[in-house]
Amino acid sequence: MAEMQIGMVGLGKMGGNMAERLRRAGHDVVGYDRDPKTTDVASLEELGQRLQAPRVVWVMVPSGDPTRATIEELGEILEPGDILIDGGNSHYLDDQKHAEQLKAKNIGFIDVGVSGGVWGLKNGYALMVGGEPADVERLMPIFEALKPEGEDGFVHAGKVGAGHFAKMVHNGIEYGIMQSFAEGWELLDAADIVDDVPGTFKSWRTGTVIRSWLLDLAVRALDEDPDLSDLKGYAQDSGEGRWTIQAAIDHAVPLPAITAALYARFASRQPDSPAMKMVAALRNQFGGHAVTSSEGQHAKGADSPGADVVPPVEAQH
Known part of the structure; x- marks a missing residue:
């Protein structure tokens, strides 16, 4: 050479x-x-x-x-x-x-x-x-x-431009894979049936169809901090995920997984999601479902004595 x-x-x-x-x-x-x-x-x-x-x-x-x-x-x-x-x-x-x-x-x-x-x-x-x-x-x-x-x-x-376009798409795919690993980890951790979540991730490194370098890095992170308690659930984005989605719009190519992964990062930056406030309010309105106040107290709901919600018949669940 x-x-x-x-x-x-x-x-x-x-x-x-x-x-x-x-x-x-x-x-x-x-x-x-x-x-x-x-x-x-x-x-x-x-x-x-x-x-x-x-x-x-x-x-x-x-x-x-x-x-x-x-x-x-x-x-x-x-x-x-x-x-x-x-x-x-x-x-x-x-x-x-x-x-x-x-x-x-x-x-x-x-x-x-x-x-x-x-x-x-x-x-x-x-x-x-x-x-x-x-x-x-x-x-x-x-x-x-x-x-x-x-x-x-x-x-x-x-x-x-083709080199950076290819890298842009690569990073968009990376967003989707990372989000899938993150959601899988959260579900394993939330369920009371799996006792060894880090070990489960580690077991996937050999012989499975999802083995990858990103999985290796996930295992490494869990080895250092098994429940990720040292981290805050806040994820930045470098901008390439946004560019990927914009290019998809320009070319009329559907990217539901990558788009959802980017939006999940946006959601991570909201300590108290305004959208979830509306979801909670609507659930209370149409179904009388219980809601939580901004102070963390249980507010009126379907089973609360003070509930005065009378949803229309077609909205009941």
Whole structure:
């Protein structure tokens, strides 16, 4: 495998480990980060000066404005024949805009969806790539060094934007799988028939159709905290789940599981769900079902002496 020189912009958890994996494979990596303790150069301009033409620069910074600003600045530094890679979690429509801007200067653009997290340094990173075939072929020594060993873990998914689109869908699927594991865990924990919930999860790791790395990580989490009591039931979303659902709407593709998983994360951020207040109120109205006050006290319901609910016949249950 031919050795290459590459600039890495953004040396955080992902970018830093990727730079290290490339160095271990024999590539010359010049890194830039705003943290003076980790950077090799003081500025993007110095990065451009340190790299030999034709240059390759991999941007690994947060999506949105940070990525847009970095690409715009690099567009003024790089020269015809250079290639810029966006390996962050950018929206695929942004990729197309960036490619057009750089194409006017004869600078190549590649988008790469990267999966592997903090384990990628050891295990390798799954890479989903979008861009011109000639540019992708030129960068294969870099991709070969980053991907896991074996045939899988890399795909030239298609034209510019395809890499991040594929990663977006990957993350949407991840939402759905994680939600299924979470709901299964909650049901096992709620029932009084299963005494060993962590052991049950662990038993699924071999011989079952749901064995997976996510299951392994669930087992690891339960080993560290068997009832997850150290955690608060609050889950953020990176934005890619929303983009996946928007793309589904744009293409009229039904995604009920992924959509429900995203909405479940939204629900996790509500300590007292307004929607559930309405559900409780309606259940009380049509069926006289008991409700709980905001102070946690049992309020009037079907069996309460003070219940004065008289639902219409057609609404009774």
